[in-house]
Amino acid sequence: QVQLQQSGPGLVKPSQTLSLTCAISGDSVSSNSATWNWIRQSPSRGLEWLGRTYYKSEWYNSSAVSVKSRITINPDTSKNQFSLQLHSVTPEDTAVYYCARGGGREGYRNFDYWGQGTLVTVSS
Amino acid sequence: DIQMTQSPSSLSASVGDRVTINCQASQDISDYLNWYQQTPGKAPKLLIYDASNLETGVPSRFSGSGSGTHFTFTISSLQPEDVATYYCQQYHSLPLTFGGGTKVAIK
Numbered sequence: 001q002v003q004l005q006q007s008g009p010g011l012v013k014p015s016q017t018l019s020l021t022c023a024i025s026g027d028s029v030s031s032n033s034a035t036w037n038w039i040r041q042s043p044s045r046g047l048e049w050l051g052r053t054y055y056k057s058e059w060y061n062s063s064a065v066s067v068k069s070r071i072t073i074n075p076d077t078s079k080n081q082f083s084l085q086l087h088s089v090t091p092e093d094t095a096v097y098y099c100a101r102g103g104g105r106e107g108y109r110n111f112d113y114w115g116q117g118t119l120v121t122v123s124s
Numbered sequence: 125d126i127q128m129t130q131s132p133s134s135l136s137a138s139v140g141d142r143v144t145i146n147c148q149a150s151q152d153i154s155d156y157l158n159w160y161q162q163t164p165g166k167a168p169k170l171l172i173y174d175a176s177n178l179e180t181g182v183p184s185r186f187s188g189s190g191s192g193t194h195f196t197f198t199i200s201s202l203q204p205e206d207v208a209t210y211y212c213q214q215y216h217s218l219p220l221t222f223g224g225g226t227k228v229a230i231k
Contacts, residue, residue, distance in 0.1 A: 037220075047168070047211060047222035064219040065125075098167055109174065109215055110158045114167035 002026040004115040018086040022099030029075045030055045035102030038084045042095035089122045130223035136231045143199040145226045147212035155191045156216040163208045
């Protein structure tokens with residue numbers, strides 16, 4: 001059974017960096033048949049996919065254009081986890097952030113396991 | 125980006141009723157569509173993948189159909205535990221996008 005456990009602060013100051021980690025159990029961040037995603041949810045934006053990292057003989061990243069210049073998603077194979085960094089945050093980045101495993105064929109088809117969610121508030 | 129439009133945004137039905145939710149894609153996405161259920165304070169849960177396939181362990185009263193740009197999600201007999209918000213999501217192309225959600229309540 002795959003489980004994803006999120007950790008990180010719930011309050012970030014404007015212009016600073018939001019940092020979250022997602023620890024994986026029951027699968028490997030280096031799996032060739034999964035992708036590792038970050039998704040956020042807010043009343044104004046709904047569910048918004050932010051980006052993903054995955055391993056297919058080498059590491060790849062993809063991200064949404066809306067955050068492309070500010071986002072970093074990194075795998076950590078030594079701890080079997082992956083992380084999200086969102087730089088230069090504003091109050092618009094206030095949301096519940098989820099990590100999720102990409103499942104289905106090669107991990108591209110759906111989000112079959114999710115973390116518990118972390119409410120991140122951007123405020124001074 | 126592919127826009128996903130769900131209708132209605134909310135509905136209220138009686139226990140035992142048949143409930144239908146629509147999802148329209150802004151371009152042809154074949155059957156690259158999933159449906160999720162989200163209850164308050166919880167993460168979304170995958171119910172239907174590839175437009176019409178039931179995820180393991182999901183009750184058979186849930187079903188999905190459609191291809192191209194128009195998709196339908198159905199609860200054949202609404203149960204009290206089905207009170208939730210339901211979302212469609214396309215994986216035809218990046219960025220992966222979700223519909224705005226349909227909130228289902230019991231009348």
